[in-house]
Amino acid sequence: MQVKFALNREEFAEFINAATHRVVQSRDKHASLKATLANLALWILIGSGFAAVVQFYQRNNESVDMLPLNLAVGAWLCAFALYLVWGVKQQKYLMRNLLSDQGCTLIEQQVVLTADGVTVTSATGTQSVAWEGVLDYDETASLLCLYVDNSIALLVPKRAFEDESDMAAFKQFVSANCRCNS
Numbered sequence: 001m002q003v004k005f006a007l008n009r010e011e012f013a014e015f016i017n018a019a020t021h022r023v024v025q026s027r028d029k030h031a032s033l034k035a036t037l038a039n040l041a042l043w044i045l046i047g048s049g050f051a052a053v054v055q056f057y058q059r060n061n062e063s064v065d066m067l068p069l070n071l072a073v074g075a076w077l078c079a080f081a082l083y084l085v086w087g088v089k090q091q092k093y094l095m096r097n098l099l100s101d102q103g104c105t106l107i108e109q110q111v112v113l114t115a116d117g118v119t120v121t122s123a124t125g126t127q128s129v130a131w132e133g134v135l136d137y138d139e140t141a142s143l144l145c146l147y148v149d150n151s152i153a154l155l156v157p158k159r160a161f162e163d164e165s166d167m168a169a170f171k172q173f174v175s176a177n178c179r180c181n182s
Contacts, residue, residue, distance in 0.1 A: 002113070003161060003166075003170065004111075005109060006106060006108045006109065007105055007157060009106070010142075011142055012099060012105065013095045014140050014143060015143055015145065016098075018143075019150075019152075022151065053073055056069070057069075104122055104124040104125070109122045117130040118134065118154055129146075129154065131179060133179070134147070134179055134180070135147050135149065136180040137175060137180055142158050144156040144158065146174060146178065
């Protein structure tokens with residue numbers, strides 16, 4: 001069974017997100033809940049601070065020189081906005097430049113499944129992994145991932161299959177042979 005494709009940056013970014021989530025969840029089953037609670041606590045603190053500033057303005061708008069406070073609040077808001085924008089831009093920059101167009105990830109590849117294992121062939125070389133080396137199998141919205149380590153996988157985009165039956169046969173073959181089912 002074989003399939004040909006070339007990964008794109010969006011698919012690789014999807015894999016990075018899935019692999020990160022997978023590693024975090026494997027180390028701490030409650031990591032998602034903890035992150036949600038930490039975010040909630042942070043936003044409660046930010047909201048409380050904002051409410052305190054608004055209350056201060058309402059009580060003291062006549063008796064206190066507001067210029068220094070206005071400047072401090074404005075600087076804080078600008079810094080917070082720049083922090084958020086910088087984080088998003090940095091993540092986009094990394095995802096855009098993490099892979100080279102001439103590297104082995106974004107070029108055309110052929111994945112062949114045999115009774116012995118998985119072979120990936122491209123213009124840069126060949127990699128073979130015995131089924132004992134495929135530790136787990138997972139899928140995302142657009143990828144089939146054959147994990148050979150905690151966050152390293154052989155990736156096959158779902159769009160590479162001609163139809164659903166080809167993809168189902170691929171999945172069934174992997175599920176029947178990978179180590180995750182032994």
